[in-house]
Amino acid sequence: MSILKQCFAVAIFTAVFGAAAANAAQTRVNVGYMPIAEELPKMVARENGLFAKHGLDGRLVRFESGPDMVTALLGGSIQIGMTGTPSLINAAVADRPLVAIVDNGSNLVGPSGYEYYTGLVVPSASPIKTIGDLKGKTIAINVLKANSEAQTVMQVLRWNKDHPNQPLDLNKDVHFITIPFGSMPAALQQGRVDAASMIEPYMTQLVQIMKVRVVAPVSYALPNWPVSFGVVRLDYGEKNIDTLEKYRAAWFDAVNWIAANQMEARTILAKYTGVPLGVTKVIVLPHWSRDISTTERNTEKVMDGMLAGGMIQKSVPLDKMIVSKLDSLGK
Numbered sequence: 001m002s003i004l005k006q007c008f009a010v011a012i013f014t015a016v017f018g019a020a021a022a023n024a025a026q027t028r029v030n031v032g033y034m035p036i037a038e039e040l041p042k043m044v045a046r047e048n049g050l051f052a053k054h055g056l057d058g059r060l061v062r063f064e065s066g067p068d069m070v071t072a073l074l075g076g077s078i079q080i081g082m083t084g085t086p087s088l089i090n091a092a093v094a095d096r097p098l099v100a101i102v103d104n105g106s107n108l109v110g111p112s113g114y115e116y117y118t119g120l121v122v123p124s125a126s127p128i129k130t131i132g133d134l135k136g137k138t139i140a141i142n143v144l145k146a147n148s149e150a151q152t153v154m155q156v157l158r159w160n161k162d163h164p165n166q167p168l169d170l171n172k173d174v175h176f177i178t179i180p181f182g183s184m185p186a187a188l189q190q191g192r193v194d195a196a197s198m199i200e201p202y203m204t205q206l207v208q209i210m211k212v213r214v215v216a217p218v219s220y221a222l223p224n225w226p227v228s229f230g231v232v233r234l235d236y237g238e239k240n241i242d243t244l245e246k247y248r249a250a251w252f253d254a255v256n257w258i259a260a261n262q263m264e265a266r267t268i269l270a271k272y273t274g275v276p277l278g279v280t281k282v283i284v285l286p287h288w289s290r291d292i293s294t295t296e297r298n299t300e301k302v303m304d305g306m307l308a309g310g311m312i313q314k315s316v317p318l319d320k321m322i323v324s325k326l327d328s329l330g331k
Contacts, residue, residue, distance in 0.1 A: 025056040027243050032069040032081035033060050035112050036120040036181065037116065037200045038105030038228055038286045041254035044265055050253045054246040060272075064180055065143040066228065070098070079236055080247060084228045085281040089303045092316045099237055100229035100322045101167060101244055101327065102251050105286035107218055107225040116286040117227055118198040119218040120152065123188055124211035128195060131159040131216050132166045135173040137194035142181050145311060147227060148197035149176060150302060153309035154221035170309060181223035182274075185209060195248060200283040201275045208279065222302065226295040229322070237329045244326050255288045293324045 013246060029051075033039040045051050050056030063069040063078075074096065075082040080102050083091070091098045120139065122128045123145050128137065134156075141148030154169060160167040168174060179187050184196040185206040195215060198206060206212060218225045229250070237244055254266045258265040263281065270277040290293065300317055308311045323329060 009154060009167050011024045011257060017199045020119060026052065027241060027246070028057045028059070029080060029247065030061050030078040031058050031247075032063050032072060032078040033272075034066065034069070035275075035281075037269060037273075040258060040265060040269050040290075041251050041286065041288060043268050044254040044257055045250045047268050047271070048254070048257065050250040050257075051247075053253070054250045056246050057245070058095055058215075058247075058250070058251060064197070066146055067143055070096075070231070071234055072233065073098070076233075079232065079243075081231050082149040082309050083227050083231050085299055085302050086306060087309070087317075088229055088231065088321065089306060089312065090145055091301070092318060092321050093312050093314060097234035098231050098321065099288055100231050100233050100292060101237070102230035103226070103289040103325065104228035104230045104290045105288055106227055106295060106298075107223075107286060109219075109286045116200050116284045117147065117151070117218045117220050117225060118153065118200070119207065119214055119220065120195050120216045121198045121212050122195045122215050123190070124213050126194065126213070128215055131155055131164060132168065134215075135168055136175070137177050138177055138192075138198035140179045140184050140187055140193040141176050142184075142197070143178055146177065147199075147225075150306055150309075150311060151218050151221045151225065152176075152197055152300075152309060154305035155218075156215045157305060157308055158220060159216075163251075168311075187281065188212070193297060200285070201269070201273060201279050204283040205275060205279045211235070221305070222298060224298060224300045226302065229292070229295070234329070237323075241326050248326070252290060255290075260284070291324065292322055 031042055033042045046060050066087050069081040070083050072078045107117050109115050156168050156170055181199055181202045187193045188196050189210050266280040270280040303315050309313050
């Protein structure tokens with residue numbers, strides 16, 4: 001064999017087996033996500049190779065609700081997931097082995113005046129002007145015992161406190177129907193529901209097809225609502241701290257990249273959600289804090305509201321469930 005052929009063979013061998021070795025060195029992790037804007041860092045990390053940069057073979061698995069994702073997480077089909085704050089609280093109350101490792105998004109008001117998690121929305125021609133007008137009406141939420149329900153419950157509780165002569169009975173006067181976020185604009189437009197608890201990017205999509213009013217923003221329930229957390233099973237976290245450190249690094253890289261590349265990030269959001277680019281380019285994005293401990297106080301306030309509204313039967317400490325230092329897992 002000529003020297004040239006030998007060199008060529010060595011190059012091929014090195015390329016093939018070098019790539020195989022690099023792939024083998026990566027840790028496989030299935031990451032659950034929902035097609036909503038707070039999940040954008042996961043989409044960016046996958047799309048831009050940030051998981052791979054930090055030694056992870058991160059594979060995204062789509063879900064339509066946080067509780068479904070938690071079921072998959074507890075069952076072991078995914079290793080990292082997302083859950084809304086009320087679902088995390090429900091898990092803590094039920095003593096389920098979940099821990100939060102990143103702030104997956106907190107509410108923020110955008111330049112249009114809408115919040116990321118917008119709140120209760122009605123058609124502009126609706127006779128519903130205030131929360132008090134919701135008596136006997138049907139409200140669309142994406143899933144029970146999650147953000148939509150907790151926010152509405154806390155909005156009603158505040159309304160009752162502010163308007164003692166016009167209270168609503170949460171057990172008799174407020175009727176919920178579960179509809180996926182993406183189907184809520186059509187449900188409102190067709191009159192199948194009277195109000196809907198909206199979130200981006202679907203709020204922007206809604207205002208592009210019909211005129212609506214925000215009857216009660218989420219901030220009426222609680223300013224800077226902590227929307228969701230990145231979560232893992234406790235036993236997985238205890239055994240895979242290094243993997244979680246890599247995930248956090250990829251997540252924070254993605255958050256930084258989003259801040260510096262807004263338009264490109266919104267294009268990625270359109271790809272993973274199926275929402276038109278004309279919508280994702282103008283939506284309100286949430287805030288992602290690098291310090292998860294900053295969400296703890298508002299999470300406690302959500303728990304207090306859920307307790308007052310009968311959504312949970314007791315309150316529990318959250319300090320061991322919201323984890324700032326990963327090396328503290330299991331201690």
